[in-house]
Amino acid sequence: MPAEKSHLVKSPLFRCCGNHEWRVLMYPGGTALSGEGRVAFYLAHCSGPKISAKFLFLTRDSSGKVPFTMPSSEYFTFAEGNGQCWGLKDFAKHAKITDPAKNILLHGTLTVEVRIKPDDDYCCLNFIPRNAFAKNMLRSFMDEDTSDVIFEVKGRTGNGDLSPKSTLFHAHKLILRFCAVGSTLASLCEDCDESEPVPIVDVEPHVFKLMLYYIYGGEITAAEWKDRSRELIDAADRYGLKNLKIEAEAWYAKHHTITLRNVIDTLQYADEKNCFLLKEGAMNFILNNAREVLASDSFGEMPESRSIVREIISVATAKMHGGGGDVASKRKSLEDPTVLSINELRAILYDQGKDIDGPRNRLVAQLELKPETPP
Numbered sequence: 001m002p003a004e005k006s007h008l009v010k011s012p013l014f015r016c017c018g019n020h021e022w023r024v025l026m027y028p029g030g031t032a033l034s035g036e037g038r039v040a041f042y043l044a045h046c047s048g049p050k051i052s053a054k055f056l057f058l059t060r061d062s063s064g065k066v067p068f069t070m071p072s073s074e075y076f077t078f079a080e081g082n083g084q085c086w087g088l089k090d091f092a093k094h095a096k097i098t099d100p101a102k103n104i105l106l107h108g109t110l111t112v113e114v115r116i117k118p119d120d121d122y123c124c125l126n127f128i129p130r131n132a133f134a135k136n137m138l139r140s141f142m143d144e145d146t147s148d149v150i151f152e153v154k155g156r157t158g159n160g161d162l163s164p165k166s167t168l169f170h171a172h173k174l175i176l177r178f179c180a181v182g183s184t185l186a187s188l189c190e191d192c193d194e195s196e197p198v199p200i201v202d203v204e205p206h207v208f209k210l211m212l213y214y215i216y217g218g219e220i221t222a223a224e225w226k227d228r229s230r231e232l233i234d235a236a237d238r239y240g241l242k243n244l245k246i247e248a249e250a251w252y253a254k255h256h257t258i259t260l261r262n263v264i265d266t267l268q269y270a271d272e273k274n275c276f277l278l279k280e281g282a283m284n285f286i287l288n289n290a291r292e293v294l295a296s297d298s299f300g301e302m303p304e305s306r307s308i309v310r311e312i313i314s315v316a317t318a319k320m321h322g323g324g325g326d327v328a329s330k331r332k333s334l335e336d337p338t339v340l341s342i343n344e345l346r347a348i349l350y351d352q353g354k355d356i357d358g359p360r361n362r363l364v365a366q367l368e369l370k371p372e373t374p375p
Helices: 133-139 173-179 186-188 206-213 221-239 244-257 263-274 274-288 292-297 297-301 306-320 342-351 359-365
Strands: 019-026 038-047 051-060 070-071 077-079 084-093 109-117 150-153 167-171 198-200
Touching: 038 051, 038 109, 051 084, 070 084, 077 084, 109 198, 150 206, 150 244, 167 173, 167 206, 173 186, 173 206, 186 221, 198 292, 206 244, 221 244, 221 263, 263 274, 263 297, 274 292, 274 306, 274 342, 292 297, 342 359
Parallel strands: 150 198
Antiparallel strands: 019 038, 038 084, 051 070, 051 077, 051 109, 150 167
């Protein structure tokens, strides 16, 4: 069982308390807030309406006995399912759980149970069907009968010329106005004649379809994110779709391996597209491999920008003072929010209903520090 801090292990989703979906987050080596050598457990509310609940974590050994158990001290309120976490940062000592003499691990696996007791005022345990709004929205995707705007999308041929073929996409001005608020895509069709298609010549049809599907509330698959994340960053940046761009950036950062060969290119691309999470990743790589980067051929191509230098210093400061830990452990007030990573700042600001797109200094400036609460 890993012992390093902030190493995260997630349980599969499970359903409890009616239509609520949950996930257990385990940090075998603890979080940044845990005592030394302590295991931490958190309960994440992944879907369902707002709920208040108590919870209890327990472990079982190979004989089914319960060597460790710990309840929450009170009812905690979980926001409408968005992954908000509450938990126990000092559940038990890692050394005791992994002690072979105690027979707690079975073939290296720890058995954990979580029991959840909802506050009756917040939860109805009888079956309740899901709100059909999202499902009905998706039914209107590409619906020719009800659409009032048409996009004519032309891709590029292998040599970069405009393709003679085009693909038509039917959409709805009202949905674009409210679900892609402030975007270039919405403004393109404000005054257009519904009989005349709106030309789109700078996005491939398959990428435009994914972009439109996202606007209508569709879930892009993990495989599509892996294959198309950079194309979706480009499209979302071009048409002002902030949330799509941030999600595409997160997936691109997940699958894009930064190396000595590509770190400067990655930094330049992130700077050009204002992808602050990706830029932070490139800067972290430079700081962790400074000697090798300085000696590399690509270092001479590093952009000479005062803002980039300032951001590198900010990332270095965050690393020196403990930034970059897991999101769950940082969902609390800190004396110095400048040590938080872009990912952590976005998570906190999202919970506060603030804009999560922007460089570190802008995110820190709009952060509302709250009284200390469990993460």
